[in-house]
Amino acid sequence: xxxxxxxxxxxxxxxxxxxxxxxxxxxxxxxxxxxxxxxxxxxxxxxxxxxxxxxxxxxxxxxxxxxxxxxxxxxxxxxxxxxxxxxxxxxxxxxxxxxxxxxxxxxxxxxxxxxxxxxxxxxxxxxxxxxxxxxxxxxxxxxxxxxxxxxxxxxxxxxxxxxx
Amino acid sequence: xxxxxxxxxxxxxxxxxxxxxxxxxxxxxxxxxxxxxxxxxxxxxxxxxxxxxxxxxxxxxxxxxxxxxxxxxxxxxxxxxxxxxxxxxxxxxxxxxxxxxxxxxxxxxxxxxxxxxxxxxxxxxxxxxxxxxxxxxxxxxxxxxxxxxxxxxxxxxxxxxxxxxxxxxxxxxxxxxxxxxxxxxxxxxxxxxxxxxxxxxxxxxxxxxxxxxxxxxxxxxxxxxxxxxxxxxxxxxxxxxxxxxxxxxxxxxxxxxxxxxxxxxxxxxxxxxxxxxxxxxxxxxxxxxxxxxxxxxxxxxxxxxxxxxxxxxxxxxxxxxxxxxxxxxxxxxxxxxxxxxxxxxxxxxxxxxxxxxxxxxxxxxxxxxxxxxxxxxxxxxxxxxxxxxxxxx
Ligand SMILES: Cc1ncc(COP(=O)(O)O)c(C=O)c1O
Numbered sequence: 394x395x396x397x398x399x400x401x402x403x404x405x406x407x408x409x410x411x412x413x414x415x416x417x418x419x420x421x422x423x424x425x426x427x428x429x430x431x432x433x434x435x436x437x438x439x440x441x442x443x444x445x446x447x448x449x450x451x452x453x454x455x456x457x458x459x460x461x462x463x464x465x466x467x468x469x470x471x472x473x474x475x476x477x478x479x480x481x482x483x484x485x486x487x488x489x490x491x492x493x494x495x496x497x498x499x500x501x502x503x504x505x506x507x508x509x510x511x512x513x514x515x516x517x518x519x520x521x522x523x524x525x526x527x528x529x530x531x532x533x534x535x536x537x538x539x540x541x542x543x544x545x546x547x548x549x550x551x552x553x554x555x556x557x
Numbered sequence: 558x559x560x561x562x563x564x565x566x567x568x569x570x571x572x573x574x575x576x577x578x579x580x581x582x583x584x585x586x587x588x589x590x591x592x593x594x595x596x597x598x599x600x601x602x603x604x605x606x607x608x609x610x611x612x613x614x615x616x617x618x619x620x621x622x623x624x625x626x627x628x629x630x631x632x633x634x635x636x637x638x639x640x641x642x643x644x645x646x647x648x649x650x651x652x653x654x655x656x657x658x659x660x661x662x663x664x665x666x667x668x669x670x671x672x673x674x675x676x677x678x679x680x681x682x683x684x685x686x687x688x689x690x691x692x693x694x695x696x697x698x699x700x701x702x703x704x705x706x707x708x709x710x711x712x713x714x715x716x717x718x719x720x721x722x723x724x725x726x727x728x729x730x731x732x733x734x735x736x737x738x739x740x741x742x743x744x745x746x747x748x749x750x751x752x753x754x755x756x757x758x759x760x761x762x763x764x765x766x767x768x769x770x771x772x773x774x775x776x777x778x779x780x781x782x783x784x785x786x787x788x789x790x791x792x793x794x795x796x797x798x799x800x801x802x803x804x805x806x807x808x809x810x811x812x813x814x815x816x817x818x819x820x821x822x823x824x825x826x827x828x829x830x831x832x833x834x835x836x837x838x839x840x841x842x843x844x845x846x847x848x849x850x851x852x853x854x855x856x857x858x859x860x861x862x863x864x865x866x867x868x869x870x871x872x873x874x875x876x877x878x879x880x881x882x883x884x885x886x887x888x889x890x891x892x893x894x895x896x897x898x899x900x901x902x903x904x905x906x907x908x909x910x911x912x913x914x915x916x917x918x919x920x921x922x923x924x925x926x927x928x929x930x931x932x933x934x935x936x937x938x939x940x941x942x943x944x945x946x947x948x949x950x
Contacts (some may be wrong), residue, residue: 400855400859402584404859411932415863415932415936416866418862418863418866419859419862419932420859420862421862421866443788450731494594499875531667531830537728548604548605550596550930552596552601552603553585553589553597553599554585554588554589554594554596554598554599554909555581555584555585555588555598555599555909555911556581556598556601556689557579557600557687557689557737557822557911557915
């Protein structure tokens with residue numbers, strides 16, 4: 394992949410809302426070229442979605458719970474972990490799913506409105522899947538940093554307004 | 558009558574009184590009283606020092622490294638500086654006799670001048686450039702001899718200009734690239750010609766390369782790397798800009814052993830050594846910080862691209878700076894002096910820039926805009942400046 398494409402990816406990864414004319418200036422390309430790059434990167438599924446990182450705890454009645462569930466499974470002949478993984482990631486509650494090395498096989502991240510909703514997901518949907526051997530659920534208590542973004546208030550610029 | 562008042566018209570030294578006050582002060586005072594100011598006036602990185610460097614310094618405190626270091630600096634740091642300069646810029650120096658860790662590049666320039674100048678010795682300074690040089694030459698008893706460069710040569714000095722400025726009293730040439738405030742750099746071929754002149758006229762060269770890591774289009778070439786130049790070059794650099802470490806007050810200087818020994822004498826009587834905890838942070842910076850430098854450099858380059866293109870759109874002509882984090886557009890089409898422009902822009906649109914004349918000859922008619930600030934701030938500044946220019950340009 395060429396350098397400009399990588400630069401575009403880096404910029405929009407930290408701010409998906411950069412407008413195309415500005416992006417074009419930053420990477421010294423034309424607006425048309427930037428549009429082409431974005432189309433191509435989307436087509437190749439390198440850019441998967443443009444999302445915002447939102448601190449829901451600041452929005453009243455919107456805070457939810459996030460749980461990380463360690464899952465042990467029996468892999469199936471021929472399809473390994475992929476089949477069970479697909480069954481799990483199709484649930485809308487599931488925000489992320491990773492195959493892990495170590496003490497368990499799959500790491501499932503789910504978000505739901507309430508603790509009991511998560512409990513229901515684990516007991517009724519996840520553990521009842523055939524190849525699932527065991528689950529261990531961890532609830533997140535507080536988000537300090539997510540997707541590289543720190544959730545604390547940003548620092549003030551402490552530099553002098555004008556200096557040599 | 559007390560002996561102090563004998564024939565004294567002032568209690569201050571003439572040398573200090575002759576130095577003009579900083580041209581930026583008035584703006585700073587004005588800007589700092591105002592709300593909602595977007596500042597392009599800041600000459601330091603907007604990044605905080607990378608965490609691993611801060612962590613290394615904290616850890617040095619935890620381990621109790623709180624005493625003076627060797628006068629020339631922690632030996633491990635001097636070695637790290639030499640390794641770093643050799644890999645990055647192909648200059649090779651001896652950590653024991655040719656390197657000195659200073660309190661910022663600022664100290665290095667000061668003691669360098671004091672180490673070589675006798676009263677009346679002339680130092681050629683290529684302007685517009687960093688505000689300190691002239692005053693530091695004067696305070697060391699020397700005479701600054703400015704050469705003026707302009708946008709027509711992309712603020713590069715020609716060997717012809719240097720030749721014309723040389724007199725029998727010329728002791729040294731001061732160059733700074735990538736330059737503050739123009740961002741201009743000097744390529745290898747031009748440097749060779751400058752080097753030749755220095756050899757012909759037996760000049761020392763102060764080369765302030767503090768922005769070397771922030772070169773965007775071509776790799777930085779140090780003048781000390783050229784044949785025969787190491788023996789007449791005082792190479793100054795530091796951690797402030799490339800590692801976002803301005804508040805740490807840490808720089809270094811590399812010079813031939815005789816000059817370095819003279820500088821070390823002054824350093825040891827005035828400062829003893831650079832802060833020890835800062836030096837431990839700097840070791841980490843050199844050993845493991847290059848990825849952070851690259852990230853910051855990329856970010857500055859993108860902002861430069863944005864700024865230079867947008868200046869063209871809003872009607873300011875600006876050469877594309879090859880390094881540092883400043884753009885130096887001309888404001889001559891507005892008919893204002895640079896001071897008037899900066900003041901009006903601050904009062905009417907609340908954008909702070911630095912008027913070009915404070916950087917010396919040739920700076921009038923330009924403003925310095927630092928792009929060491931976030932893209933959001935830059936966009937806001939450009940919107941406001943665009944509005945301002947439609948009124949006056
Ligand atoms: C060209 C140049 N040299 C030296 C310095 C001072 O650097 P330090 O913080 O290392 O004293 C600056 C700071 O603005 C500069 O622009």
